[in-house]
Amino acid sequence: xxxxxxxxxxxxxxxxxxxFARAHSIGEVEEMLGEEEKYFQTIDKPAPDFTxxxxxxxxxxxxxxxxxxxxxxxxxxxCPDICPLHAERIAEIQRLIKDTPMRDRVAFVTVTTDPxxxxxxxxxxxGAAHGLDAANWTFLTTTQDEPEDATxxxxxxxxxxxAKTEDGYQMHGIVTHVIDRQGVWKANxxxxxxxxxxxxTFVNALTNDTSRPxxxxxxxxxxxxxx
Numbered sequence: 155x156x157x158x159x160x161x162x163x164x165x166x167x168x169x170x171x172x173x174f175a176r177a178h179s180i181g182e183v184e185e186m187l188g189e190e191e192k193y194f195q196t197i198d199k200p201a202p203d204f205t206x207x208x209x210x211x212x213x214x215x216x217x218x219x220x221x222x223x224x225x226x227x228x229x230x231x232x233c234p235d236i237c238p239l240h241a242e243r244i245a246e247i248q249r250l251i252k253d254t255p256m257r258d259r260v261a262f263v264t265v266t267t268d269p270x271x272x273x274x275x276x277x278x279x280x281g282a283a284h285g286l287d288a289a290n291w292t293f294l295t296t297t298q299d300e301p302e303d304a305t306x307x308x309x310x311x312x313x314x315x316x317a318k319t320e321d322g323y324q325m326h327g328i329v330t331h332v333i334d335r336q337g338v339w340k341a342n343x344x345x346x347x348x349x350x351x352x353x354x355t356f357v358n359a360l361t362n363d364t365s366r367p368x369x370x371x372x373x374x375x376x377x378x379x380x381x
Contacts, residue, residue: 183359184341193348194341194356201331201339202311206265206294209274214263214294216337222261223360224333225353228309230268230324231280238284239346240328245285247350251357252287259335259361262291267306267316267324269296313342334360 187194201224205215216224227244229237244262251260264286266272272280277293280286296304306316309326317325330343330353340360343353 180340180359180363183356187341187352187356191343191348191352193344194352195344196341197339199339201333201337202308204265204294204308205297206305207297208292208294209277211274213297214292216333219261219263219333220337221335222259223256223335223357224261224263224331225357226263226265226312226331226333227329228265228267228305228312228314228326230266231272231276232268233323236328236346240330241280241284241286243346243350244291244330245287247353248287248291249285250350250354254354254358256354256358256361257290260290260357262286263294264291265294265305265308267309267326269305270302312339332356332360334363 184196188196201216203216205213207213225244225247227240229240231237241264244264248262251257266277272295277295281288281291281293294305296302310316312331313329314326319325328345330348331339332341332343332353334340341356
């Protein structure tokens with residue numbers, strides 16, 4: 155195991171086995187990350203609902219994932235640059251969580267924003283190509299009775315904006331969304347420069363959280379610069 159990966163795994167195991175997150179309320183963890191992780195944004199509102207399907211035509215609803223923390227992202231498979239990097243970052247986070255007691259309490263969900271081209275066969279190949287483990291990762295597309303743009307509208311409900319380039323590519327932001335066990339959209343991690351251990355720390359706090367959502371979360375660094 156490479157040295158840096160070993161250090162990351164050790165840090166995650168320290169966080170998840172020493173009672174760190176259990177000893178701190180989710181509000182305290184949010185405050186800590188708001189100060190230390192500049193790409194972290196607190197949200198704290200109901201997550202936009204969805205009813206989508208897998209490549210094997212199994213219907214998945216957000217409500218089906220209640221009881222687990224959901225790590226959600228949006229990609230399209232023909233994206234030539236940033237989407238593959240996002241998929242690989244999600245796979246990295248998934249591997250870190252796999253080495254902890256959280257592995258059965260977290261669901262990773264990727265939604266395609268290009269259902270017309272991301273066929274079932276394409277979707278089946280995508281996870282393996284980017285190191286994603288189907289044990290707790292699901293790739294979703296529109297159901298058969300939905301319009302082609304349904305998942306893009308869902309992404310817009312999560313704050314994404316889309317623009318088509320002349321060569322047919324989609325321009326959109328890269329955001330990793332975190333939803334708690336009760337279906338509350340708790341946070342965003344913007345871009346790819348955030349520390350994966352910080353996201354894992356936050357997820358660990360959510361898997362142990364028994365408090366109610368905070369009605370007035372403290373503003374994060376990201377909130378201040380985007381107002």
